[in-house]
Amino acid sequence: MPEGVPPEGLQRRWRDLVDRRLPQAARARPEWPVRLDHCFARILLDNACGGPWRESVAAPAWANMPAERLAFAIDLGEAVLSAKADLDLLNRRSLVWRGKGGFKGRGRPAPAPGSLTGDGFLLRRWIRADDAPFAGLNADPEVMRFFPSTKDRGESLIEARSLDRRFEVDGFGPWAVAVPGEGFVGFVGAMRLIRPMPFAGGEAVGSIVEIGWRLARSAQGRGLATRAARLALDDLSGRCLVPAVVAFTAACNAPSRRVMERLDMAFSEEFLHPSLLAGDPLQPHVLYRLTMPEPSAARDRVSRDRAPGNHRS
Structure with missing residues (x-):
């Protein structure tokens, strides 16, 4: 507030x-x-x-x-x-x-496929069976340590429906991430920014696309966020023809900043998040930007990422 x-x-x-x-x-x-x-x-x-x-x-x-x-x-x-x-x-x-x-x-968005296949994971549209693990993820203080608070089950259900509906109006959105033998472990994908934001270009509602992720504790530290984000970015560039993306997080969120850097995103600026109060340690945010490669170059990059022994992230 x-x-x-x-x-x-x-x-x-x-x-x-x-x-x-x-x-x-x-x-x-x-x-x-x-x-x-x-x-x-x-x-x-x-x-x-x-x-x-x-x-x-x-x-x-x-x-x-x-x-x-x-x-x-x-x-x-x-x-x-x-x-x-x-x-x-x-x-x-x-x-x-x-x-x-x-x-x-x-103005019609490009229709989204039902899923994108990565090496050892799947990016897919959301299903109702994701509700319980997503609520558990959002209730985990460790997962949510860089958010203002954890979320209860009702808030998680509302968020899950909102995230999946973005595919309907934009043709892209935050994909549910599924790992064989583990099932749903979080989301990775892009969102069109609808709220005005206090950074360069962010004041023009709908003109900026953000890449973001949130993974369960069990899925962290395995390079999954980086590899899944690269696959989502390839689809965003090739199918949706989005020319550039941003990512932002609390300045103290070192793990997410490392993912941004592994995605070859460049630090752009600092800003204060408008929904957080002055003095909140999470209010200072950092913004990173990425100019998207040509679709063919993006496909080549993802192919290299899938090669054996090239999963450092």
Whole structure:
């Protein structure tokens, strides 16, 4: 939650944003796809929740949504008002999730395959059998030591659905990672950044793609994050034609920073994460960037990674 802003303050800001400011601004924006307060609320809440908001928040959303997520929705609305977020794009994402529309023509995402095969692991779409091990992963203090807190089972289920839904609207997303004999061990993959972020380019909602990972304790220290990320990046470059990605983490998260460096990502800048309070040791973050290789070069790199004896990571 933003520092110094109590929940009731966020609620007042939300009501003013969707009841007054956005409908008023729509009078001068004929290109906007919606005009009514409840439509603005639907778009912002769905994108903040990563799917139809009623599936994760009881009505009324403004009174029941966690403060951090409501702040996310408010930030998104402010980005729309300042022309840093494309309302039409956000609306189409919401409609796809609700089964009421889709992307057409050049805006249609490349369809994602059901899985990608790596050496000793599989990247695949999420299934309901992943719910229990994902909840266990998110409840492990060691796994979550660089996050603000662990997550309970309900929060994990909401996150799992949100992560998989990204494939529907972007054509890519965080893949579930499965290892023979172990099953689901976490996720690795890419996400389009929808929240405005305080680093160069991050203020333009939807323009930045992030690569990220979260693995169970049993799957760490084996080079799996690096190898799985390389496979995901190859698909992202070759099938989805994404030209560049970023990765970021708490400055104190040395293990993730090492993975970024093994992926040939270059340190870019430091920033303060907007959802963490001043003084929180996790608020200082570091940003890394990677310009994607040509698809053929990416395939050659992954082939080398799969060669026997070349799994150092």
